[in-house]
Amino acid sequence: xxxxxxxxxxxxxxxxxxxxxxxxxxxxxxxxxxxxPSAFSAKLDRVVVTKVNENSPAMRAGLxxxxxxxxxxxxxxxxxxxxxxxxxxGAVRAGDTVKMTVLRSGKKVAISMVAGET
Numbered sequence: 001x002x003x004x005x006x007x008x009x010x011x012x013x014x015x016x017x018x019x020x021x022x023x024x025x026x027x028x029x030x031x032x033x034x035x036x037p038s039a040f041s042a043k044l045d046r047v048v049v050t051k052v053n054e055n056s057p058a059m060r061a062g063l064x065x066x067x068x069x070x071x072x073x074x075x076x077x078x079x080x081x082x083x084x085x086x087x088x089x090g091a092v093r094a095g096d097t098v099k100m101t102v103l104r105s106g107k108k109v110a111i112s113m114v115a116g117e118t
Contacts, residue, residue: 025094025115028056029063035082042082049102061113067102074099094118 030051035042047069052058069077072088092098094117102109 024090024118025092025096026056026118027058027089027092027098027113027115028053029058031069033082033085036079044077044080044082044085047077047085057113057116061111062109063102063111063113064104067104067109067111069100069102070108071101072098 029049031047032050033047034045036045049058049063049065049067049069052063052065071077072085077085092115094115096115097112098115099110099112102111
């Protein structure tokens with residue numbers, strides 16, 4: 001059951017990425033996240049950047065594969081709802097500024113990027 005739920009969340013993330021072609025902004029990175037079981041909804045454990053696309057807003061901002069996202073627009077990611085993260089990322093429009101704090105090699109790094117047009 002846990003594997004199925006995790007697969008559905010990854011699918012939702014892919015659908016969110018694909019819907020960017022419908023006029024939404026894009027940031028140009030992919031994540032993998034692990035979940036903590038919860039009675040009512042899945043809670044995020046870790047959100048790790050797995051891929052940063054060439055010439056993307058994420059690459060220009062300095063995001064790197066292996067970065068662990070700790071804060072997204074001022075909100076703590078670990079322990080938050082996976083649905084909330086998917087909704088926030090899916091709501092990004094071209095021109096929106098997305099700020100995050102990532103953990104890289106034991107150090108916190110601030111990242112700020114402006115979503116591009118798809």
